[in-house]
Each structure stands twice: as C-alpha cells, then as structure tokens.
Amino acid sequence: MSNKITGVELIYRERLRQIEKEGWDVVHDANHQGGELSIAAACYAVDGTDAIVDIDGSDAWPWSPDHDKRKKHSPLKKMVIAGALIAAEIDRMLNQKAEIFINDNIDSIMSNEPNSND
DSSP: OOOOOHHHHHHHHHHIIIIIIOOOHHHHHHOOOSSSSHHHHHHHHHHSSSSOOTTTTOOOOOOOOGOOOOSOOOHHHHHHEEEHHHHHHHHHHHHHHHHHHHTTTHHHHHOOOTTTTO
C-alpha cells in the first residue's frame, strides 16, 4: 500500500482547516445561498488558466477582494481549496434539504408516527 496522500485527503484537510481555523462551518455556510461557495470554487479552479467563470470575462469572485487569496497559492493548493469549497456547498445543500424535510414533517417526527407522504 502506498503512503502517498490523495486528493480527497487534501480536500478533507483543507475543509477541516476552513472549519477549525477560519470558523467557516455549516452555520456560517448556510448564509451563502446565492451560489457563492460554488462560484468561489470555480474561480479557484480556473485561476491561472485561460478559462473564465463569468461570461463577460470579468472576475466572478463573489466576495470582497480582501477574501481573495488566489494569487498567493500554487495551482495544486488552488484545486484543493476549490474542492473544499465544493464540499462546503454540498454540505450546505444537504443541511438545507434536511432542514426543509424536518420542517415539512415536524408533526410526524415529533409524534413518532410514520410520514403519510411516504
């Protein structure tokens, strides 16, 4: 078995860093409902290439310039950050879905009765 680290492991470590060091957890990410996490991931993924994220060719970076650290990272680190941002967006979507499900089914959840919609 190889001791080489995988991309998934690097993304996992970066996501943990974002949560533990930056405080960008699921509660924080719930505030980003306009696609900002996905857009930021795309911006990181294409930075330094000829690809564009915004159709008019402008920078689609979704947040203030002081949060833009793309230029300080290597191409590999940018891809890792992009992957972690995608993971954050997936978690945000899953949490939102769970919250909607709970809200839609709160009566049956609280009464321990089967959901009549199943």
